[in-house]
Amino acid sequence: MKTLIGGLLGGAIILVLALLSVGILPATSLKLVEGYMPMQMLFELGISVLVFALMSRLLSMGGISLPRFWQGILFWAFILLYLKFRVYPPIPFSVRAMYGTVALIAVFMWMSSNEEDWKKFKQPILNVLDAGTPFHKALRTTYLIALPIILWGYSYNSFLPNLDEPVELRTVHPAPPASTKVHGKTFVLQTSQNPYRVNPEGKYDQEYTNSKIVEQAMGRLLKPEANPWDEKAEGYLKYVREGGEIFFQNCHFCHGDNLNGRGLHAFAFNPIPANFTDPGTIAQLQETFIFWRVAKGGIGLPNEAFPWASVMPPWEQHLTTDEIWKVILFEYWHTGYYPRTWD
Amino acid sequence: MILTNPLFWFALLGLGVVVLVVGKKMGLLNNTAFAVGVSVVIAVAYFHIVDHYLMDMQGLDYWYLFRK
Amino acid sequence: MGSVTRKKTLSVIALSAMIGLLLLPIIVAIPALASGGGEPAAGAPPAEAAQKEGAAKIEKARDVYYKTEGIVSGAPAPKTADNAQFYPRYNFESRVLLWFANQQHLYYGSFVLAVPIFCMVIEFIGVVTKDKAMAKKYDQLAYDFIKISLTAYSLTAILGGILIFTFLTLYPAFFGYLSSIFRPVMHIYALMFVAESGTLYIYYYAWDKMKEGLMKWLHLSMSVVLNVIGTLLMFLANSWIGFMMSPAGVDEQGRYLGNIWHVIHTALWNPLNVHRILGNMAFGGGVVAAYAAYRFLSAKNDEERAHYDWMGYIAMALGVAFLIPLPFAGYWLMREVYAYRQQMGITLMGGLLAWLFIIQATMIGILFLSSNYYLWQALGRMRGAERFQKWIKYFVFILVVGFLIFITPHTIVMTPAELKAMGGQQHPVLGNYGVMSAKNGGINVIITTTVLTFIWYMRGNKVPAVSWSKFGNIFMGVFFFFAYVNIIWLAIYGYYIPANVRVGLSVPQVATTLSCLFFMTALNTVMMKGAKQLGPIEWGKISVRSQYALIMLATAFTWMMGLMGYIRSSVRLFWHVNEIMRDNSPWAYTHTVGFGANMISFNVLFFWISIMFVFWLGTLGAKKAPVEAKVPVPGRAPEPAVGH
Structure with a gap:
């Protein structure tokens, strides 16, 4: 029962975000209330954190526990998607990049806050590197092949001609003369x-x-x-x-x-x-x-x-x-x- | 409005302290409800006083929005 | 017995004589200072009498800042031109060379000014501590501190020399003008340097000789003298940059008006002094903490690890103690800058240099995040602190939200396509985070959380045993809760009231944070009296990550110092001395943000490489006894610094 409630609670948030992401639910359908927007965003994020914590607790009481590693990764993904698809009008990339980086640091701080958690967090990474089982070995090989391809794609992309206007760093209030x-x-x-x-x-x-x-x-x-x-x-x-x-x-x-x-x-x-x-x-x-x-x-x-x-x-x-x-x-x-x- | 009067908050703070002292005499200190109640009264009154007087010191009115 | 006492008395007298001699130059200089600086004072009365008939020769002019009349007694600021006479140069940007020399001198200078202050504090703690073993430990720590600063001290002097040579060869006209203005105090500065080094050497070399009783107190008071001299030195150096930013004591042409106090005491002198003292202390704490972290990571045995863990903790705590008031001192400096020249303030906060302030905000956030992280990791070395660890994630959340708001730029970098999608310069949600009201809320939330983390750390392995502990805990929780509510409420409230009232809201916000800091740590200390210990603090049993956090902290300090120095200096734009002497060199433009950041990074890197060398020198002397005593197992490779 507890497992079910926990799963439903967290699941609801994830579902809404997923619908927003794929565009079935338009971003504007969840109103950001005029005049309260900044606090609403913080409030939504805070509630999500609490719900996820509760979900994780209830699920683990029911014997299902998400590995630490995936908790961290998924939470980070959640934040990125939230910023990209929930908030409208769209947030410029520079700010999302900044927020995303800080969120990543936050996830790291959370994951490594004590020795036990840190070990749990590291374990999947070490498993892949050690390649103890056939599955991990296959995964390691995949990474070995995929990483250069991803890097190649990235380089290729950056060499493509870009037709966008360049970014301007504008001084909005220049200093006046004396x-x-x-x-x-x-x-x-x-x-x-x-x-x-x-x-x-x-x-x-x-x-x-x-x-x-x-x-x-x-x-x-x-x-x-x-x-x-x-x-x-x-x-x-x-x-x-x-x-x-x-x-x-x-x-x-x-x-x-x-x-x-x-x-x-x-x-x-x-x-x-x-x-x-x-x-x-x-x-x-x-x-x-x-x-x-x-x-x-x-x-x-x-x-x-x-x-x-x-x-x-x-x-x-x-x-x-x-x-x-x-x-x-x-x-x-x-x-x-x-x-x-x-x- | 009485809420915008710092004396009200001072009175509340005083009240909180008095209740605290009385509670201590009666051995109520480790009663959760009592502790929460007294703490809330003291903290709320204290922060209102801080807000009011530190704005007042700069010649500004903390209650600007509420006076109307 | 009698001879020992006599010896003691003699040495006390000798020491006092020595200190007296060292201070003599200052005392001698005071009358000259008081009468308004050497020459003009001495020459003024007779000159006035003599020139009754030839009044044309006495020229009076108005002070640009104090608006007082004064007798012109100096040459006007030279009008320079872009040629080899005023700006001799190598085939390189002179300004960058000067920047480098200046920044390195400053790093070392602030380090050697800060460390003796720590030394004084720690030695004092050692003297007053009742626990003998602990007292010895503190004393040893203070000694360790001063040992590091000794090598750094000579480096500071060397770098100072390099700086002066750089000035003389590359900016002779400007340096000539500046030294002509400051002539009355130039030698005091030099002599104080002598006094500083003399005191420092006696202080260091007499450490073992002056271990007991009265001598120890004398030794301690010597550290006070040392710090007074050091601080005065810094104040004098600050007066030069103060003069360059906000000149006073000269007329519009830059002619000296005979009152050296006006020249020193410019509009920005005192804010700069306060800001720099606090900054130096935080920086010094950071560097010493990094030193300890470095020694911890390279430690070969548990004993060493325990010692350097402890040292790192003390240094970090001292550094953070001065970090907390630093933003408020910065706020004061900024206010004074605005009051002095509005356009200077706008250039800093809203104009040309605003982007650097976003970077600065990021650095401040990193400082607080790393110190919190360190304290959370430090919970790991206490038995019984495990009960706190599951709450850390919420702390992370609060901190990071505060941080994100704090670094949200007011003007967002975006492509024109993004601009169109957003429908205006301001984002309706994020735009509200970009203004002062929200940012103040953000930083105060961060600081309050840091205070809360620290209180948890203090409680780590203890459970309060006072009879009213339950009430105390509840009260503390409620107080913190309402502190957060008040800070956030004031941040929101700011949007609904006009700007004039709004700017005032930052004061109660800060007061809320400080209330938490003072009242709650005090309350906690009282509650922890005779607390039940759950387990010991196992020094040295801390994760390696914490030590990297310390190194991060120190690097962030160094970087930020370089950044802020650059901002402060470049706000003069194309002036050597603001509105008095124009910079006509080809380098009178403001660098791009990218170039500035690279230059700062280079300075930071150079500083850390050179100070690593200093640290290494420190280990050379200390190794002898313990290493020889422990014969290493033959053929065993040195252990890498791994955690556990």
């Missing part, structure tokens, strides 16, 4: 401030403006007392509205009306335009950094940003300094992020 000159005025990036980030008294005030931005929790919500499209909106909120107008006249074609980098023309570019709602873009940069990037565009990128994969126009040729500052104000307001500060 200062930048826009419309004849020099801005020191370390100390410059957005002239429109002001409180009702007209003073530069981060705290005040931050209290007016869109709520960014589960979804984005306008704060009731902070509506830029209110007729009576003054000061900061009025500048946000003006920034918004500039954004929708100039920027949204690429950066999208939800500021997520998926505008009308976005997919004509590679890479696609910056996604401002991503916590890794404007949220971790200083306002002056954005100012510099907007003003100078793709062609203004420094040497280290090679291969300069940005087609953003240098907006200083189309917008005034004030307009650039207002657009930035709007972008932060809309995404609900604060610009990075150093104090």
